[in-house]
Amino acid sequence: MNFRLGRLGIAAAILFAQAGAAQAHIVASRLGDFYAGALHPLTDLQDIILWVAMGVLAGSLGAVRGRWLVLVFPLGLLAGLVLARISGALSAGPAMNAGMILALGLLLAAAARIPTALLCAIAFGLAVMRGAANAGDLGPETDRLLFAAGLACAGYAAITLIMALTLAFRRPDAGTSLAGTSLEWRGIAVRAFGGWVAAIGLMMVGFALAS
Amino acid sequence: MSSRIFASLLAVIGALVLAQPALAHEQTGVGGGLIRGLLHPLTGMDHLIAMIAVGIWGAQLGAPAIWVLPITFPLVMAFGGVLGVLRIPLPMPEVVIALSALILGAAVAMRLRLPFAAAAIVVAVFAVFHGHAHGAELPSAADPLAYGVGFVVATGLLHLCGIAIGTLTRWPAGERLIQGLGVVIAALGGYFLAQSFGAAA
Numbered sequence: 347m348n349f350r351l352g353r354l355g356i357a358a359a360i361l362f363a364q365a366g367a368a369q370a371h372i373v374a375s376r377l378g379d380f381y382a383g384a385l386h387p388l389t390d391l392q393d394i395i396l397w398v399a400m401g402v403l404a405g406s407l408g409a410v411r412g413r414w415l416v417l418v419f420p421l422g423l424l425a426g427l428v429l430a431r432i433s434g435a436l437s438a439g440p441a442m443n444a445g446m447i448l449a450l451g452l453l454l455a456a457a458a459r460i461p462t463a464l465l466c467a468i469a470f471g472l473a474v475m476r477g478a479a480n481a482g483d484l485g486p487e488t489d490r491l492l493f494a495a496g497l498a499c500a501g502y503a504a505i506t507l508i509m510a511l512t513l514a515f516r517r518p519d520a521g522t523s524l525a526g527t528s529l530e531w532r533g534i535a536v537r538a539f540g541g542w543v544a545a546i547g548l549m550m551v552g553f554a555l556a557s
Numbered sequence: 558m559s560s561r562i563f564a565s566l567l568a569v570i571g572a573l574v575l576a577q578p579a580l581a582h583e584q585t586g587v588g589g590g591l592i593r594g595l596l597h598p599l600t601g602m603d604h605l606i607a608m609i610a611v612g613i614w615g616a617q618l619g620a621p622a623i624w625v626l627p628i629t630f631p632l633v634m635a636f637g638g639v640l641g642v643l644r645i646p647l648p649m650p651e652v653v654i655a656l657s658a659l660i661l662g663a664a665v666a667m668r669l670r671l672p673f674a675a676a677a678i679v680v681a682v683f684a685v686f687h688g689h690a691h692g693a694e695l696p697s698a699a700d701p702l703a704y705g706v707g708f709v710v711a712t713g714l715l716h717l718c719g720i721a722i723g724t725l726t727r728w729p730a731g732e733r734l735i736q737g738l739g740v741v742i743a744a745l746g747g748y749f750l751a752q753s754f755g756a757a758a
Contacts, residue, residue: 351563351564351567352563354563354567355563355566355567358567359567391587391700391702391703391706392702395702395706455628455629455632534624534627534628537624537628538627538628538713540628541627541628541629541630541631541632541713542631542709542710542713544631544632544635545631545632545634545635545638545705545709546635546702546705546706546709548632548635548636548638548639549635549638549639549642549692549695549705549708549709550701550702550705551639552638552639552640552642552643552692553642553695553696553701553705555643556642556643556644556696557696
């Protein structure tokens with residue numbers, strides 16, 4: 347037993363001591379620009395807040411309304427990317443981004459039952475805005491097709507997962523024996539999250555105005 | 558005994574090899590802004606006790622205060638934050654913040670049952686002043702957006718903490734405990750009030 351532990355200890359020490367640097371930044375490899383496109387929005391706090399808020403809003407409205415975003419959102423990102431490349435600079439200003447955070451937060455906090463067409467329009471507009479913002483990372487040597495594919499895949503995966511999580515959180519059979527109470531609290535939790543998002547948006551609107 | 562030594566050795570080797578360089582006073586970028594925003598409401602005792610008192614009072618008042626509070630309070634506070642960002646001055650902010658702890662603590666201690674609208678107005682006024690104090694710090698943060706996220710999350714979690722404490726009102730002993738806590742909060746508020754007037758060191 348002691349010998350085995352000793353051998354394990356020595357093996358672990360050797361493994362730790364010989365650990366090399368992780369080659370995480372694979373930009374130089376063949377599909378590097380795909381990963382650059384996929385990871386770029388995930389490293390920007392504005393993208394994270396806006397995407398999460400959009401996904402939660404769509405999920406809170408139910409699967410029937412939200413499922414359209416699985417297609418609309420990635421397409422909007424691609425449209426924004428293309429528009430930014432064609433027109434040069436199309437990136438929205440900080441006030442626009444902050445206003446969008448505020449609007450999404452207020453819709454969530456108010457538990458507004460917006461129609462599917464309006465939800466899709468908001469999602470498409472947001473995606474175009476953020477797609478254009480992400481185009482700022484396109485360099486002359488970047489493979490645009492791979493970057494766009496990565497961005498669209500990230501948008502698809504993020505919005506689908508967040509909507510699915512929200513739906514699972516709010517689904518009617520998620521409660522226990524106190525199903526009614528549980529559902530009520532789940533709805534309040536989603537609205538409280540919206541209040542937090544709206545508060546962040548409001549402060550950033552103020553900051554954009556002050557700047 | 559030997560196995561314990563080997564296990565300890567293994568743990569020590571792991572800890573030493575995996576140790577990262579200590580980044581003392583790392584206040585840059587998203588991480589720095591987030592940490593500063595998270596810590597700002599937590600490190601100011603007057604803010605902290607007032608936020609918890611709001612949560613407890615909301616729980617004591619029951620519906621609709623208990624669910625309206627977590628949804629609207631951060632928003633009202635952010636409005637105060639905007640005033641702070643825009644450098645719009647408020648009258649006697651330190652006094653009102655200290656007063657908020659005193660009054661909210663007293664409300665918890667006395668189980669004050671105001672009509673919902675009146676309670677909402679009282680809390681909203683205090684929220685604007687607390688938000689103003691936090692918002693004034695935002696432009697100087699390493700990352701203003703991250704600071705805003707941290708500040709809102711910390712405030713929301715403090716409310717939830719207060720609401721969780723407030724659920725003790727279901728039991729008679731818990732109710733007395735909460736009332737005692739209200740007395741402590743009110744006393745601290747009184748101390749901060751005296752301090753803001755320069756009467757206490």
